[in-house]
Amino acid sequence: MLLIGEIAKLAGVTPRTVRHYHRIGLLAEPERNSSGYRSYGLSALSRLLQIRKLTALGMGLSEVTDALAETDTGAVDVKEILVELDAELADGEADIQRRRAVIARLLEDGDDPTLSPELAAAVRGLELPPREIGMLRAAEVALPEFVDPYLTGAGQDSPWQIWDQKLAALADAEANDPRVGEIAGELYAMLPELLPADVPAELTADQTATVAATARFGQMMLSDMSPGQRRVFELLVEYGRREPEKWGR
Amino acid sequence: MLLIGEIAKLAGVTPRTVRHYHRIGLLAEPERNSSGYRSYGLSALSRLLQIRKLTALGMGLSEVTDALAETDTGAVDVKEILVELDAELADGEADIQRRRAVIARLLEDGDDPTLSPELAAAVRGLELPPREIGMLRAAEVALPEFVDPYLTGAGQDSPWQIWDQKLAALADAEANDPRVGEIAGELYAMLPELLPADVPAELTADQTATVAATARFGQMMLSDMSPGQRRVFELLVEYGRREPEKWGR
DNA sequence: CTTGACCTTGACGTAAGGGCAGGGGTTCTA
C-alpha cells in the first residue's frame, strides 16, 4: 500500500505526473484510504513502470496508451511500434545533425547566421552597413531577379554596388535635399546596365517595361526609405515617362 | 507593400505565425492599409527571415529575441550563442542515440520493452504469465532485496520460482479454498531458504524479523491478490506468531 | 500545540503555433 509520493519516487516521477496519468486515463485511479489518499498496489507500480519505460524511449503518452493496450490484449505489434518509433528518432537525429553541420560551418566562416550561404559569401569582407545587408536579405527572396546578378557576377565594383552606395548617401535625406536631383539623374543613366536581363515577360511586353520593373523594385523598398530616397524614385519614374520612345517598344 | 499572406509565403511560414510573432513582440506590427490590413516592407521581411534562419537552427523564440537584440546593438556574441546551441543539440543527439541503441537491442533480443534488461534476461524463455511478470517488474524497484537474489542466482528451479508457482495456483481462489491451508504450510516451511540474507538491520533486530519482512512483502502485494492468497499470508503471519522462539533472536 | 511533510482538488502557465467562428474586403466572372 503505497502513497502517491512513494509510488512516484519508486518510478522516478513526481506525484503530479502520476495524477496526470490518472486524469488522461493512462493509469487507473486506485482505491482511497480512510483519509481520501490514493493507495497503490504493486500492479499499479508495474503499470507506471511500463509507462515510464516507453516514454523513456521517446513515445508520447497516447502512443504509450496504444502500445500498452495492444500488449494487454496479447497482440505483439510492439515490434512494429518500436520500428516506427526508431524511424521517427532517426529523422530527429538527422535533423539535429543537419543543424549542427550548419552551425559548424557558421562558426568556421564567421558568417552572419541569418544570411543565406550565397549572400553571406557575396558580402563577405565588404563591410556593408547592416541596413544594406537587411535589404539584400529581404530582396533575395522578394526580388530574386534583381539580386541574383548581384550575387553571381557582382563584386566590389558592380553597377548594383555603385547604385546602392549612391542611394545610401540619401539615407537620412529629406525630399528637398539638394543632392536628390543630381543622384536621380545619375541613377537614371545607370538604369540600362542595371536592369536584369531576364525580366518577366509581362513586364518586358509593357511599354515602359524597365521603368515598371524599377517601380516594382522601388515600390517594395519604399516603406524602408527616407523621404529623399522616395523622391529619387519618383523622379526616376518621371524621367521614364518623358522618354517613352526610349523605354517602349 | 506586402500583405501578411505574401510576406508569410516569402518567408515560408503561415500568416498565423507572423501574427504570433507580432503578439510576442518578436516582429513589430507594421502599418495598416485603408482596409485595416497589415502592410509590410522589405525590412519586415528581412527581420522575419532572420527569425526563421535562427529558429531553423533550433533556437526557441525567446532565444531568437535575445540573439537579434544583441546583433542589433552590435554585440557580436552570436558565436557564443551558437556554441551554446550546439551543445544543446549535441545533448539531444546523444539522447536520441541512446534511445535508438536501446531500441536496437530490444528488437534484436525480442524482449519486452517495459522490462529492465536484468529482468528481461532472467525471465527470458520462462513463459511466465503476464501477471507474474508484472509483479516482478514492480517488486524489482519496490522490494529489490527480495527480487535481486531471484535475478542473480535464480533460474528455473530457485525457491522463489517454486514459491511463485505455488502461490499462483491460488490466483482465483476464495479465502475458504481447500488448498489454502496446505499451500500455506508448504510456503511456511520454505521461508528459511527463501528470505534474503541481507534483510535491513532494523528488521533483523526485531523479534520476528523474518515474519515482519514477509509481512512487508505480503503487505505490498496484498492489493493485487486473490482472497485465497491473502488468507495464505494471514496464515503465514499466524504460524510465525506461534513459534516466536524460532523467529526471535 | 505547533511544525513540517505529506495529501487533496482546482486552476493557470508553458512553446509555437493550429484551427475555427464570425465578420469584412477585393476581385473575377457570369
Added chain:
DNA sequence: TAGAACCCCTGCCCTTACGTCAAGGTCAAG
C-alpha cells in the same frame, strides 16, 4: 449586379506533458 473564390481581421480554445502555485485536510514528531 450578384455570386464565388480568396484574402484579411480579431478572438478564443486546443495541443504536450507536465510545473507551479493556492487553499485546505491529515499525520507523526517534538
